[in-house]
Amino acid sequence: MSVKATWLSHACFLIESPKARILIDPFLTGNPLAPVKAEAVAADYILVSHGHGDHVGDTVAIAQRTGATVVSNFEIHNWLAAQGVKHLHPQHIGGGFDYPWGRLKLTLALHGSALPDGSYGGNPCGFLLTLEGCTIYHACDTGLFGDMALIGEEGIDLAILPIGDNFTMGPDDALRAVKLIRPKRAVPIHYDTFEVIRQDPGAWAKRVEQETATRVTVMKPGETIAL
Numbered sequence: 001m002s003v004k005a006t007w008l009s010h011a012c013f014l015i016e017s018p019k020a021r022i023l024i025d026p027f028l029t030g031n032p033l034a035p036v037k038a039e040a041v042a043a044d045y046i047l048v049s050h051g052h053g054d055h056v057g058d059t060v061a062i063a064q065r066t067g068a069t070v071v072s073n074f075e076i077h078n079w080l081a082a083q084g085v086k087h088l089h090p091q092h093i094g095g096g097f098d099y100p101w102g103r104l105k106l107t108l109a110l111h112g113s114a115l116p117d118g119s120y121g122g123n124p125c126g127f128l129l130t131l132e133g134c135t136i137y138h139a140c141d142t143g144l145f146g147d148m149a150l151i152g153e154e155g156i157d158l159a160i161l162p163i164g165d166n167f168t169m170g171p172d173d174a175l176r177a178v179k180l181i182r183p184k185r186a187v188p189i190h191y192d193t194f195e196v197i198r199q200d201p202g203a204w205a206k207r208v209e210q211e212t213a214t215r216v217t218v219m220k221p222g223e224t225i226a227l
């Protein structure tokens with residue numbers, strides 16, 4: 001397997017395979033933890049989970065500079081088209097599509113999705129990516145839901161889970177999420193970016209590893225792991 005995952009802080013990940021560079025929720029400008037500037041990020045695909053500013057982030061600028069194809073739900077697709085983004089692929093929750101680099105399915109997420117200008121962003125989603133024999137579930141912004149067990153049935157190598165609380169699952173519910181998903185490995189995200197989502201990821205990792213068979217990797221912004 002030859003997939004690398006780099007955490008660019010908050011919910012932003014860069015997934016790299018020999019076939020593509022896939023950037024998820026690129027909130028870099030205005031993000032106090034961002035390890036890179038939006039101008040320096042490369043991408044062939046950008047995935048946008050929902051309309052909030054800390055997820056749409058620099059999508060329009062990066063897409064225009066790189067020519068990356070942006071994948072999102074149909075409502076955000078329409079909004080991005082109106083912003084002048086040229087290469088777009090709309091999907092929706094429950095639907096999968098086979099890209100040249102692998103398969104992407106949009107999953108349920110319990111959250112909101114208004115766009116920065118107040119436009120309707122449709123329903124928020126999470127992402128299930130299968131590439132190079134590796135299955136990654138990025139839950140994006142969500143509360144806990146029982147159907148995470150169904151996502152887990154797909155056999156998850158890496159689960160990327162919010163632990164920040166306040167806007168998403170906090171540590172307790174993220175631990176319950178791990179028990180439902182049963183991934184080989186989990187990475188906590190969406191914490192410490194703002195004062196209201198301060199958490200102790202090391203303490204969470206300890207609890208998860210005591211109570212489940214999942215291995216937790218606490219990443220630093222800018223850090224890369226091999227899958």
Ligand code: NI
Nearest residue numbers: 050052111141
């Ligand atoms: Ni959000």
Ligand code: MN
Nearest residue numbers: 052054141167
């Ligand atoms: Mn968020």
